[in-house]
Amino acid sequence: MAAREIEWYPRLSSVGSVxxxxxxxxSTEAEGVVSRINFQPGSQVQPGDILVQLDTRVEQAQLHSANIAAEWARIRYHRALELSKTRNISQAELDAATNELQQTEAEIRYLKALMERKTIKAPFAGKVGILQISEGSYLSKGSPVVLLQALDPIFVEFSLPQRHIGVVREGLDVLVTTDSYPGHVFEGKVTAINPVVDSATRxxxxxxxxxxxxxxxxxxxxxxxxxxxAQSERALMIPATAVQYGPRGNTIFIVEENPNESSGDRFVRQQAVELGDRMGDFIIVTDGVAEGEQVxxxxVFKLRSGMSVVIDNRLAPEFSLAPNPDNT
Known part of the structure; x- marks a missing residue:
């Protein structure tokens, strides 16, 4: 196969964490006893879904009493307001009725807020983890209930040496792989770059x-x-199977015409090469081969430099930039 030139986008490799x-x-915002759990561990929840309800029977009774007190305070206030128009009560008595009404209404708001804090809701959509409580448990303020994680989209954080700052920017494509899913490539884009360089690691x-x-x-x-x-380069590409790796360097075999024969016989010449990135079944050669040379x-493990060869491509495999083997 002839070495061919392609437009290549260089890549920077790194490792990172999701x-x-x-x-x-x-966690809880108020103390209380768990009266009801409304989710299954590992399930998907939506914003505002009630996860856990703490016992609010005492607060409900207090709220009922406060509502009755507020209703009587409201009646006394309106009565005092009407009497004040004819000057049958003093301003101090009207102020006292007003203050009583405001106090009872504030008590109602306080009890409702307390009951709301005993209703634990999902702050955002996500997947809940393993339950850390059970019904009947007494929880103090700040007790953990369950882990909640939003998984789509997801972040991947990674680091690069400071020498690459000039070529990285937001919006660049990122290809992510993990040994948990062999052969699966996750695609994303750079969305944030720290404005500072770590002084310890640079x-x-x-x-x-x-x-x-x-x-x-x-x-x-x-x-x-x-x-x-983002900046593309021109690069020579050959199949990765053409490379013979050795302790003294990497080599390939180039097919050449025999200048001493008129019959068109060919021989192979072993050539040292410098390699770059890999793309599917191909590998970039940065030095050692010219475009169009037959490789x-x-x-290759059967060959020696100077051996005569006959080209037979009937059983040659197909090489692809994006191979998709049947077993993946």
């Missing part, structure tokens, strides 16, 4: 956002990633 766009441990922190509709990526996972740069792609 983090949630939004994640929290849902690295800059970046954040990519990925769609995760199947919720395969989970916060805390370790991932590998390739950052695709041996299979059976």
């Amino acid at each position: 983090t949630p766009v939004r994640g929290t441990t849902v 690295n800059v922190r970046l954040q990519a956002t990925l769609r995760n509709p199947a919720r395969l990526l989970r916060p805390g996972m370790f991932v590998s990633l390739d950052l695709k740069l 041996v792609t299979t059976g």
